[in-house]
Each structure stands twice: as structure tokens, then as C-alpha cells.
Amino acid sequence: MKKKESLAINISICICLILSGIFLFNRCNNVPQINTNNLVSMILPEKKYGFEKDSFHFETHKLNSNQTLGDLLLYEGIAWDSILKLDKISNEKYSIRRFRARKPFTLVKKDSCSAPCCLVYEPNKLTYIKYQLDDEITVNIIKKNFEVCEEQASGEIESSLWMAMKGSGLGYEIIDKMEDALASSVDFYHAQKGDQFKLIFERKYVDGKPVEFGEILAAAYKNEMGEQYSVYYENENYEGFYDLLGQPTKKTFLRAPLKYSRISSKFNPRRFHPIKKRTIPHLGTDYAAPIGTPIYSVADGIVETVGYSKNNGKYVKIRHDDIYKTQYLHMHRFSTGIKKGARVKQGQQIGEVGKTGLATGPHVCFRFWKHGRQVNHLRENFPPKDPLPESEMEEFFRQRDILLNRLAEVPYPDEKRKKGLIAER
Template identity: 40%
Template sequence: MRGKTVRNMGGLVLVAAGAAYLYLGVDLSPHQEYREEAAVSAQDTLPAPPSAYGIPLAGFCVDRDHVRSGSTFSALLLPLGISAATIDSLVRLAAPIFDVNRIRAGHPLAFIFPEDSSDTPAYFVYESDPVDHVVFDLRPPYSVRMEKRPVHTEEKSLSVEVTGALWNDLVGAGATPALAAELSKVFAWTVDFYRIQKGDRFTMIYRQKTVDGVPYEDPVLLSVRYEGSSTQEAFLFDSPDSKGGYYDAEGKSLRKAFLQAPLEYSRISSGFSRRRFHPVQKRMKAHLGTDYAAPYGTPIRSTADGVVEKAGYTGGNGNYVKIRHNRTYETQYLHMRKILVKRGQVVKQGQVIGEVGSTGLATGPHVCYRFWKNGKQVDPRREILPSADPLKPADLPAFDQVRDEFLARMDEAESEAKTLSVATF
């Protein structure tokens, strides 16, 4: 369609699976397959700005699209009148900065045409990621260059009162799904997300990169405060004398030997009990584990560093993994759909060791998490678990300064959020 800035490329269109550079949360409805989303998208803007991709657009129009599945560099250019000899020249010119075989389905592309009757484009642009794009000048003497969009970084604050599902409250208040996921990671050792109640509050300061106003890369939480049954605070701090990480207000590391749960997001369907009615065997018996219900395929994480002691199948456990962490602690994960580790394998805290399933004596998809201390099964949610090393004394003055700054900023963010809540009531 000549004369418009953006034209429909017809057969080149492919709707890419995924969302704009965000990690989407898991839907907790039962029996739903877990899938991780792709992270490629494009935004079409009407009309085009005076310049795009470093190209002045006076006298040009732009066709934006996506790479079709199975397309190659030559397959994209040949139908538009670009000769095989020209394509060969472009491939050789691009080689030092970009391998055309790395063109992937779903990535944004653009053809830039002269605003005359020509059906042959003057430029071809391929976006390898939200920042980098390769510009091919299709006119003699031909050239290829890499362009970058500017990346902006800013610090933001957010204070959210829990009214229902925490994930929905955070996203509803303006947090990206990626920020919500980062929050769960920061408090993975200290906050039991399955005990959060209505009226609890999360306040945070975070750093976010953006490209053209769209979030780029995961946000970085600089400080977080949780106010509920207790108050928990986390401050990001790094120094030459420390490993770096998140610390509480006293400079003690939030990292503990064990994560609070083997799943990032789920719900507890059955807790640790010495006497429980078994839903399959239809009788009262001890349930020496904690059941976390989640969709089929949800990743199961090792809650601590260790070595896989067992990885196999029994009639009751289904597919299961047992990990020895040290002389004191062992953990076990039951009813997996798929086991992703082998006996004798060394695993790290947070490493995915399997997928949620319903094998063995199970009525639906969940993981039964079992915890041994000195050979006896105990309730991990009642255990006081060891922490990592605190900050060194030499680092405390610098840490105190960082902490005090973020405490003041979180106080301000919380006050503003509460004032706004009252004003809009």
C-alpha cells in the first residue's frame, strides 16, 4: 500500500509466541500444562518517526513485520527483487559483525522502500534483540552496519497492599511479571509466600532498564520491605570484601541453607501431619511431607546444594528424587512427571531437578516435599535453618549508609501509596 508509512507484508507475517521481554507467571489452575513463554516481540508505530534504525525517513516508507518460521536471509530478499549476487555480497559484508544464519523466526524485521513506484526496498533491517539491529543497505555499493537503540535506566518505587492474589496485586499496581518474580527470589529464604494474608504490604525500590519505554532485561530489586505477621527487609549490597547479595537491616545475609519451598509459585494443598486421611488409600495415616499443588510440568527446584542420592520410581512415590545435603539434612521430592537429574549428580540450590506430575499415589499434579534432619522426617516450615555468612565488620559503615538511604525512600513510597489509597477510597 504505497504512501503509508507501514505496509502489510502479507505472507511474511508470523505472530511470535510470547510477551514483550517479560517472564510471564504460571497459571495455577489445575491440570494445565506449564509452558515457558518466548521473549520476542515488536511494536508497530503509526506514523513512523522522522528517522528509524539510524536512517532518515524523508522520501521513504517502512514495512515492519516478523520473520516467518523457516525463512532464511535469501528467502526474505529474493521475492522483493534482490538478486542472488547482491545477497551473496551482503552475506560477505555482514560476516564480520553478523552471521545471517542466526536470523530467527519471530524476530522483528523491516523493509524500507523509496516513496515512488519501486517494489524493491532500499534497506532491510533485522532486530536481533530489543537493542541491537542489523541494517543492510541494498543499494550499490551496498553496506551492512550494526545499530543500537538507547537503553535508559531509572530507579522506581512501589508499595502494594495485598488484597487477594499477591501476583495480581503487584501487576495491578504497575509491577511487571519479571519484578514479581524477582521479589519471590529475594525473599525465597525468609518469607513464606504461602502464609501471606490480606492486608500485608510489600514496598520496594528497584532499577529498571527500558528501550523505547518498554522494560528491557530483568529489573534489579535494590531494597524490599515486607510487613505482615512479621517485618522482613532486604537490601542489595556489594563490596570488594563481601560476596554481595541481599542482607537484612543488621547486615545478616538473607540467603539460608534451604529455600522455603521447592516451587516458585503454587499453593499448599496438604501440610505436614502425624495423622491425615489419605485421599487414595482412604484411611488415616501420617503425612510426613508438604504437598505443593501446581500445573503439570512446573519446574521443581532443589531447595539446597547437595548430591542426588536416589532418582527413580516406586509405586507410592511415583517418580522421585532424594538429595543428601550434608550429614544432617536430606530432602525428597515425589510424584514427578519427569526426573531431570541422575543418581550421584551434584546439584545447586534452586537448580531444576524435575517437573510436577501425578505419578504414584497421587490424585492430581503436585510435589510432595519431604525433609529429614538427623535421619528423622520433620516439618521444614517449622525448622530454624542456618544462614549464610554476615557482612564483614569493615563493610558495615558503607552498608549502613546504603540501608538508611533505602529505608527513607521506602518510607516515602509507602506513605504516598497509603495517602493515594485513602484519597481514592
Template identity: 40%
Template sequence: MLVAVMVCAWWTGKDLLKQYVKPQVSGETEELHIHEEIMEELPEPTLLYGMAVDSFNIVEQTIKPRQNLADILNPFNIEARIASELAQKCRKIFDVRQLAANKKVTILASKDSTQTAQFLIYEPNPTEFVVFSLRDTLGAAIVQREVRTVEKTIYGVINSSLSQSMQEAGGNPALTSKLVDVFAWQIDFFRIQKGDSFRVIYEEKWVEDQQIGIGKILAVQFDHGGQPYHAFYFDQGQGSNYFDEKGNSLRQAFLKAPLNFTRISSRYTMKRFHPVQKRWKAHLGTDYAAPTGTPIYTVGDGVVVEAGRNRGNGNYVKVKHNDTFTTQYLHMSKIARGMKKGTRVRQGEVIGYVGSTGLATGPHLCFRFWKNGKQIDPFSVKMPPAEPVAKQHQVAFEQIKQQYTQRLASLDQEQAPKDLRASL
């Protein structure tokens, strides 16, 4: 199923179908009739991007670096001024400067000797494409593809690594990341044990026969150290969240970590040998090693009280969450757009990107945490949870919980456990 969502001056692939079926006039009422015998003789048209394309030469190619719309269309008998006119006419629909190198374009050209382009189709992502018309009326349309949601299940037993165990069980890194996010405060995934297991009910997103991503995790049971941890996705009408079997929110007032990190390279300590200053001193922060450019998230709602640069911290942002807690994020490669003093931020919002500015030997985030004006180790603080399932929604939550609990319990019977060996 294709749905046109934005149109400029022209539409659509349906117009092309008119060349296959011609209405005829008969009788005094001049009603339109299509002879059944003609319809039976007509072959099914070949469809591409929802358009009948039998009367065109189809050329697929990859956009080269620094190639623009005029460059792409020039070999197909389209002058630069026409390409420029098309770009101007449709700039509110699609800015042709967004044509990206290494992306595919498809040209539908005439079958005569001129090989003149009639349509150009560009796919910016798997869920939509842009159709440019180069016929008598220049125009463009953005067409959304139908995205199907398929419910899936997965079960696995861990020998060493969650990431590889998930992959061996049929999952992928995106699902692993979502699972870790669900239990960010309940489970330390760097301390999972041999024999731990996971059962997950989740969504996959599909366009036609191509999987394009992971949707929501709907329910999880993660057995860790002999203890089962449960999570159930539930929408109370004012934003969704994950809750345990008692209806308590799994989300805390603060995220457990401000980024997806490779490792903790240095913990909060009163005595550490500084790698740049070459002397022993207190390290009142937690260093997270991660590649340059990794997004950094604010761990909780709050207001930016500082955003700037100095010699020691490099690029940094400081957020006041309430009268008790304040956090700071150092050595960023750059501060996210819009982050300045007075900006309100929400938990999980990107405030900057990992770098090595200031006194840093390599890319990492130094994360600092204050409680009542005193710097402390964030791992030593018991954070308050978010609100539980509201009383008026408890019956609905219990129904969903029971449904998913039964399905989770049966997964080890449907999918035999595997001995999954790997490393992080």
C-alpha cells in the same frame, strides 16, 4: 545493537548494504572512493533484523504444528533437498528441529516472479534471532539483541493481597515472586496484614521497546505488622546474596518451601484421616498443593541417597544434607534428569516435578523432614543462617546500604500510596 555470536558459512546483513553503495576506482593508485553527491542522493535503507531489506518482499508467518523447515520454504521456491542441505550444514549452529509451533518466522523473498526465499529469520526468544541464508552460499548465524537494564522503583500499601497490590502499583507477578523469594525465611506472606507496605528498587530487562523480564531486586523495605524488614543485594565476589541492614544473610541453610505452591493442603500431624486408605493415621509430612509439572527444588545442598518409585510414595527423591538433616519429596510426576543415588545437589536445584503418583488423590508434593533420624515438622525447626557479609567487604556493603536506604525512604513521597484491594 546486534552482535553475531555464532556463524555458519556465511555472514552478514552488512553484505546486503553493498548493493546500495558501489566503490569506484580513480587515479593511478586505484584508491577506492565513494562520490559524496551519490551518497547524498541515496535514501536511508529500510532495516529489519539489522539488514537492508528494500529489495525484498517481506513475508511474516507463524509456524504451524508439525511444520518443518522444508514445509516453510517450499512455497518460496526452495526445494526440500536445499532445505535439508541447509539444516545439515548449520546443525552445530542451530538445530532446525527446534523450530517451534506458533513462533514467528520472517522470509525475505526476491521481488521477481519466482518469489524465491533469500533469507529466513526465526526468533526463538526475545533476546536473539537466527538468520538463515539461502543465497549462493548456504549458512546461518545466531544474532544477539542488545538487552538494556533499566532501574525501576515501586511503592504500595496492602489492603488484602500482595499479588494484586503489586499489580495495582504497577508491578507484575514475576516481581511479586522475586520479592517473596528474598524474604522467604523472614516473612510469612500468607499472613500479611492490611496496612503493610513495600518499597522496592529493582531492574527491568528491555530489548528495544519491549520489556522482556525482571532482573535483580536491588533493595527492599517491607513493613509488616509495624516492623520494617530490609534486604540489600550485595556481591562479595564469590556469589551474590541478600543481606539485612546488619549484614546478616537472608538466606538460610534450607529453603522455607521446596516449590512455588498454591496452598498447604495438609500439615505435619500425628492424626489425620488418610483420603486414600480411609483411616486415621499420622501424617509425618507437609503437603503442598500445586499444578502437575510444577518444579520441585531441593531445600538445601546435599547428596541424593534415594531416587525411585514405590507404591506409597510414587516417584520420590531423598536427599541427605549433612549428618543431622535429611529431606524427602514424594508423589512426583517425574524425577528430574540426572537425579540418582550419589548425585550432588545444590540448594534450589530442580530434582523433580509435582504429580500424583503413589497414594495420592491429586497433584501435590508431600515433603518430609528428618533431624537426627527422626521425622519432624520443618516449621518447628530454627534453621541456621548462611554466612554474613565478610569483614573485608563490610565497608563496601555499608556504602551500598546507605545509598539504597535513602532512596527507599523517599519512595512514599515520589509515589503516593494507594488503597489496593484484591484477593490472592
């Protein structure tokens, strides 16, 4: 019953983009500089997680569905009371219970036959956690060194089929950021085949491998209506995307509290409830996504409630101003620091998708309150954000022009075709 409507929504939020851009690397920060005057050659032992690669043995493991980490460590020769201690101590920094099923972790051993001296888990590509298992049990969260490179891309909309987007590689994340950056000037719901864009963005590298996209610094989008620009501006007081005249280009509220999700149940005052089997108004919008998917605050605000109830499960309510509040239900986990009175920014993660409370499957029930009444947020016209004040304009224009000059060096796909750099369509 829900299939048809969810497909329609997917198509409208996701635009298939075949990126014909060749990524030209330039301007890498944090590249180590070598002073050649006093160069002393020295070979340092290669290390992994701080252990010398030649002196230690590294084993990668994944848990079976019927196996716990405790079982595995016991099998590997760690005493049961040490495992209990690890469980307790890890809770303060990064609990071993937070390990994701099917995500590998590493056991470090002094030799292949000995019990592990250390357990290492990488929750994301920029961080690893060391659980020291010998002598005293300790837990350390370590941020990897990364390099930020500025990159550029240009692309063209080939079709509007969501399915086709899966293959585009660069796809989702950066396109999502571009949509955010240009939200107020480009209608992405009606993107057409042949629309073109170009971007300057940051990307983080660890050991020469790309791990994460950073901010978009500048974006241009060209369609029948002409060309639209968005540039990133940041100083002590301001941070965000602005058009060429310093008007904010992001909307006051994000369209959805999740990325790449699908609407599984719309706002509907006369809905037939699937569990209770009777007509109960659905005063929210449900977004289906796997357990653990990040949930973001749709706007700046202050956390009003972090709670649990039988129907809502774990939920967060945020007050944005005197008019608007939002609420996020059935969460699996709250993010650290999300408690009553905490300030949150638009796009800040507040928790993870779950199915706590009355829920048939993992999803967020997103509720939007206006003057104390629940409304369909997809039908609201929100007020624009404040423009930059007069006192900022001189500095804004200076930064804007630097970015525009760099953007001018990036050709659109049709310009590349004209120069014979890429094949005709």
C-alpha cells in the same frame, strides 16, 4: 475436603498488594553509546531472528490438540526423513518435543508459498531457538540482547485476600522476591492493611519491552513494629541479602519448593490415601501446580539421588548438611545438570512439576528429612545463616550506604499522600 485448608494457606502466603508506586526509570546499563564525532548515517535492514524482514515471510503457528509438529511440517512441505532428522538432532540442544502446547512458534519462508527454511521457537522471552530446515538441519540457541534497568517502586498492603492480588500487574514475581529478601525480619503471614514498602530492583528489557525482573537491590518495609531493611551484597565470595548490620535476611530453607502454589495435602501421619483407599501416613507436603511449573531447591546442597520409582515417579533427593535432606517427587522432567553429586544453590531450578508415579494430578510431594526421619518442615525452626565476617564489613557498609541513599529518595505511599502526589485513601 481439601478446599478449606488450601484456601487458608493461600491467604497466608499471598498478600494482596495494590502497588501505588509509579515506576521511575533510572540508571540503564548497556545503553548503546553513539560517538557523534564520526557519525556516518546508514540504514541497516530490519531483522527478525537474524532474517531480513523485507526478504522473508514469517508465519506464526500453534498446534491443534490433535496435531503434531511433524504433521504440520509435513503439510508445509518438509520431507519426512528431514523431520525425523530434526527430531534426532534437536534432542542434543533443545528437543522439538519440548515445545509447549498452545505456545506459538514461527515458520520462516523465502516467500509465502515455499516450504519453510527455518523454524523458530521462544521457550522464554530472553531466548529463541532456530531450527534450520533447508540444506543441512542445524539447531542454534540464541540469547537475545537485553538491557538492565534499575527501577523503584513503593506500595501498600490493601487487603489480605489472595484473589484480589491477581489484578495488581507487577504483583507476584517481585512481591515474592521481596518476601524472600525480608524473610527473617518481616512476618508476612501477619501483614496488616496499611503496611508499606519500597524497593529498588533490576528489570530486563528486550527492544524496549520489559521481559523479566532481575534481583531486588534494596527493600524497606514499614509496619507497627517499625522499619526493616534488606540490602543486596555481592562480591567474589558472598552474595545475598543482609540487614543493616550484615546479618543475612534470607532463611536457610525456602518455605516451599514452588512459587504461587497451593498446599493440596498436608503432612499427616494418619492420612486416608485417595488412591489406595486405606490409611497410609502422608510424610510430605503436597503442592499442586500445573505440569511444567519450575521446582526449586529449598536450600544449598548436593544432589544425592536423581531417580525413578513406581510410587515416587521421577524424583530428586538433596543433602543439605549433616542434618537435613529434602526430596521432591512426581516430577515431569529434571533440569539440565541435575545429577548425582551436582551442587545446587537455594532457589535453583531442579526440575518441573509433573504427575509421574502414584499421583492423581500434577503436584510435587515435598519431603523433609531431619536426622534420617521425615518431619513437617512447616513446624521446624531452622538455624540462621552465617553473618558476614569482620573482613567484609567495611566494603559491605560502603555498598549498603549507597543503596540506602537511593532508597531514601523513594517515598512511601503515605509520604506521597502528604505531598499531594497521590490521592487520599
